[in-house]
Amino acid sequence: MIKIENVSFAYKNKIALDNVNININEGESIAIIGPNGSGKSTFLKLLNGIIFSNKGKYIFDDTEINEETLKDTKYLKLFHKRLGFVFQNSDTQLFCSTVFEEVSFGLLQMELSEDEVDKRVGDCLSLLNIEKLKDEHPYNLSAGEKKRVALASVLAMNPEVIILDEPMNGIDPKGKRFLNELLAALNKSGKTIICATHDFEYVEGIFNRAIAFSEDHKIARDDKYENIINDKDFLRSYNII
Ligand SMILES: Nc1ncnc2c1ncn2[C@@H]1O[C@H](COP(=O)(O)OP(=O)(O)O)[C@@H](O)[C@H]1O
Numbered sequence: 001m002i003k004i005e006n007v008s009f010a011y012k013n014k015i016a017l018d019n020v021n022i023n024i025n026e027g028e029s030i031a032i033i034g035p036n037g038s039g040k041s042t043f044l045k046l047l048n049g050i051i052f053s054n055k056g057k058y059i060f061d062d063t064e065i066n067e068e069t070l071k072d073t074k075y076l077k078l079f080h081k082r083l084g085f086v087f088q089n090s091d092t093q094l095f096c097s098t099v100f101e102e103v104s105f106g107l108l109q110m111e112l113s114e115d116e117v118d119k120r121v122g123d124c125l126s127l128l129n130i131e132k133l134k135d136e137h138p139y140n141l142s143a144g145e146k147k148r149v150a151l152a153s154v155l156a157m158n159p160e161v162i163i164l165d166e167p168m169n170g171i172d173p174k175g176k177r178f179l180n181e182l183l184a185a186l187n188k189s190g191k192t193i194i195c196a197t198h199d200f201e202y203v204e205g206i207f208n209r210a211i212a213f214s215e216d217h218k219i220a221r222d223d224k225y226e227n228i229i230n231d232k233d234f235l236r237s238y239n240i241i
């Protein structure tokens, strides 16, 4: 489904991804791990078409994703419908004046009836347990509530691939357990999950694979999640724990 071939990316002259190769199949659940600054967020932004590689190729279901392909607004819409991105900082994602508007925003871009939009928004608010917040201004919510709203707005689009950048950051333990169960359930229902994380105590049971980036922005290891997480020598030597 996703092919990353010899991809490198630099911000001006600061390298952030160095010759990365990854294949991701539909239905996988992948943890992206690595020390701060290793390139996790950059990799997720690239997957989501926010930035484009300087070298190498990103292929999504037979289409090469680059500035040219995403200039086609019809394809761009389809691409964003299939891939949903939950940003690390919810404030960069939430811009509507109520939670209800926030979750319906993407749906209104699709040609759905008002009833269909209301139904989908209602389902997502209830899935995330935030029905009571529907008339609140997202700005006034707690970090955990904001994260739920951001997730609801992504899930409303029913994407096949859900990409999350450190979703457990700044969330209380109860919120983390809720997210854990939700992500595991979404993967079970067939969604592909790609998630940058370092909250290892709270992500148990979500992932079947981990990709570890190193401080020099290369892939240090791509293996079963359990194999990597139980290899403390590896995690220590790459400054991941
Ligand atoms: N907007 C930016 N401009 C310049 N350098 C950046 C920018 N974003 C990230 N970087 C640099 O790119 C590298 C990878 O960053 P990032 O992908 O954010 O790592 P991680 O998410 O693993 O902490 C780091 O060296 C970081 O300082």
Ligand SMILES: [Mg+2]
Pocket (backbone or CB within 6 Å): 040, 041, 042, 088, 165, 196
């Ligand atoms: Mg990051």
